[in-house]
Amino acid sequence: xxxxxxxxxxxxxxxxxxxxxxQDARVFLIxxxxxxxxxxxxxxxxxxxxxVGNDGGPTVSPASE
Numbered sequence: 001x002x003x004x005x006x007x008x009x010x011x012x013x014x015x016x017x018x019x020x021x022x023q024d025a026r027v028f029l030i031x032x033x034x035x036x037x038x039x040x041x042x043x044x045x046x047x048x049x050x051x052v053g054n055d056g057g058p059t060v061s062p063a064s065e
Contacts, residue, residue: 003053025049 003023010018011025019025029037029046036042 005052022049022053026053 003021003026005022006020007022007025010020012018013028019028025045026049029042029049032042037046
């Protein structure tokens with residue numbers, strides 16, 4: 001799947017803005033401060049984004065199901 005694949009719907013961010021594409025999510029996760037990115041929830045999110053980006057899969061956010 002392309003990194004430009006769009007989420008349906010986009011994922012809102014707690015401090016404003018949204019993640020509209022896999023690339024947006026990838027960049028957001030990579031830029032997290034070290035103390036945040038080591039948490040299990042962010043590690044799981046990064047693994048899921050990389051899995052979809054590298055191996056394909058749906059880009060529907062869990063909140064929309």
